[in-house]
Amino acid sequence: MLNLVFILNIVDNMGVNSLQPNKQDTLSEHVFEQIKEDIITGAIPQGCKIVETDLAKSYHISRGPLREALHKLESIHLVDRRPHSGSRVVTLDIVMMRDVYQMREAMEGFATRLACVAMSQADIDNLYRLLEKHESSIERSEGQRYFQKEGDLDFHYYVFSKCQNQWLIDYLNNKLYQVLRMCRHRTSQIPFRVEPALHDHYAIVDAINNRDPELAEILMRRHISGAWKVVEKLLNQEENKESK
Amino acid sequence: MLNLVFILNIVDNMGVNSLQPNKQDTLSEHVFEQIKEDIITGAIPQGCKIVETDLAKSYHISRGPLREALHKLESIHLVDRRPHSGSRVVTLDIVMMRDVYQMREAMEGFATRLACVAMSQADIDNLYRLLEKHESSIERSEGQRYFQKEGDLDFHYYVFSKCQNQWLIDYLNNKLYQVLRMCRHRTSQIPFRVEPALHDHYAIVDAINNRDPELAEILMRRHISGAWKVVEKLLNQEENKESK
DNA sequence: TAAGAATTTATTGTCAACAATAATAAAATA
DNA sequence: TATTTTATTATTGTTGACAATAAATTCTTA
Structure with a gap:
């Protein structure tokens, strides 16, 4: 499984891992x-x-x-x-993770707004192709969560990497996403559905394609705050189980 | 002049300098x-x-x-x-400063939204008092730019410090605002009018007082992007002068 | 026996010497 | 003379020893 992801990233040269310095x-x-x-x-x-x-x-x-x-x-x-x-x-308690998701909502939302203005049409076409690939891989390998989460990261990375603000890119890539990966490792055993995420992604790219920065930002924000609500719920359940 | 600021910060215990670790x-x-x-x-x-x-x-x-x-x-x-x-x-070129102001717009806007929900009524009253003090000090000491800029920082700091997100506070306080101070040192010789800023500040606090997070965020964003437009203009003029 | 003080131990903060790399200057060649 | 190659110098990366501080332990006393 790990290998597949690795190969894919090399092939299309737009994976998260390949682009980290x-x-x-x-x-x-x-x-x-x-x-x-x-x-x-x-x-x-x-x-x-x-x-x-x-x-x-x-x-x-x-x-x-x-x-x-x-x-x-x-x-x-x-x-x-x-x-x-x-x-x-560090210990990732619920407060810290909330802080991280909030940061992400603010920064990635803004990055999406900027990217919406800065992206070339070729970039947008690439995004659509990326989503199509995710879609087909979901059909092929239903339930293989690791891959799906990596795919999710690839999408987010591709978007914010086009915002043309080096500080923003640096912070998202080197700080927030590292902690985020840590969160995911904690919650990796818990299954979750990816189709809604893919739907969100399409909506965001559509907004970018229509060159509507305000909408693109709002949709990205909702997408992330929605993800947080899911994670928060899971963490609370976990906590309750432990305290029993 | 420096002394006055110092005493003021100690007295009401809400100055920028006194709160840095x-x-x-x-x-x-x-x-x-x-x-x-x-x-x-x-x-x-x-x-x-x-x-x-x-x-x-x-x-x-x-x-x-x-x-x-x-x-x-x-x-x-x-x-x-x-x-x-x-x-x-580092050399603060115009691109880097734009990046910083963009970051600030995104993060401080979001912090204002959060603070609007989290602030107590006493906090809001404090903000109003702070603005009144700035207002009277503008009348008393027209043109003393250093004080006015410090006052501006005090306001911004007081707002985002109430957002209850430690990551956000930390980033704004320890990273963005340090570079911002550096920018200000570069542009300190240039006079600018503070009354419009004060007007913005009142509008923001009003929005907070009405518990309208969306509006508070938008107003803070506009306030900051407006400040950037002024700085950008000055920098461009400076650049043109040098190239002659 | 329990609480507090003194002592020991473990761990971090600091230093100065050494090794490895990059920038610079000198020499050799075309 | 211009350009590449080689040697030199300057500067960073790394190491192990030493000093200062905090944690743990022992000892004393109530």
Whole structure:
């Protein structure tokens, strides 16, 4: 399954993963990426205390670069750091996830507005083709959630990457979407229906195609706040189950 | 003049400066704050190449903490960093400033919407009092631009600090507003009229007072995009002058 | 025995030396 | 003379040791 996604991303060269810079020139960068993935996938569990010397040993580097990596992880909200006291991996409570989804609603909505003005017709055609591909892959592989979520990310990424505001792109790509992936790992066991999402996506692209920035923004906002309502519900159910 | 602002901020405990964390427990934090101010005020000029050993010497620390400070400065977009090649102070060209103002429009607009729902009546009363104070201080000290700009920041800060989204507050306060202060230092010699801004502010607070989040957001957005149009004009004039 | 103070241990913050890379200058060739 | 190649220098990346602080433990006393 993972392979299929990988190949697809390479083929059409517009997948999320292929477009991340992933510059690992220095040791610190490399280990940053590694720890980031380990946190997002849960290999290093949430709330886990981080001891610099231990972690440095397990990644086979010295404390200097590790420290730089931790600083970077702090700047994208994946670890908390208190002077003299040490670092912990963040715990994604419901409040934090709400904050993230709200941010996403605001920023991606605005990015969609900007992209609607800036996109070429070729870009829009690409978007339609992307959605058609998602549609057919849903028919073919009903229930294979991982792929569908990646497809969802591909769509969102393609849209906001055309907004021509580097700050916006950077923040969405390097900060919000990392935490979002972490959220998804937490809720990945829970099935959800993708057809409504695809329907939303078509509506958004239609608005872009009609060059209606206000509508495009509103639709993207609703799409995201709708997604949050689903996630919130699931989290609340989970919480209730645990407290019993 | 500076003193007056300072006293005012302490007295009512709602100024921008008093609410920034400013934790300088470690050497690295301390020097981070120092360099940050030096960049924002222009003591270290834009586009300036940064040599770690030199800078470490001039701040009387070793390269370790300096490096951490530089990383932090990079994460708030105040320096650019390329592996093995070194760092430079950013140069605020018109594109970057447009990006920042766009971000601000999106995020502060959304923050205003959230704050409109979350604010207590006491908060709103405080806002009205703050505006009245600004109004009278404009009458008293016409033309003293520094104070007026600080007053403007106080207003904006007070609003978005009530949005109850820690990510949003953090981003606006620690990233966007730092670059914004840098912009203002660049354009500080240029006079501008504050009465229209005050009028906008009243309209925004009225919308909040009527508990109309949509309108509050729209008004805040217009207020900020209007401010950008003024700044953009000034920058273009400046550019034309230089190219002659 | 329980609470508080003093001591020890563990962990982070800082430093200065070393290695690796990129920018610069010098030399060689066309 | 212009251009490529080579050597030099300057600057960053990395490391391990040391100092300062916080957490844990032991000891004392009520």
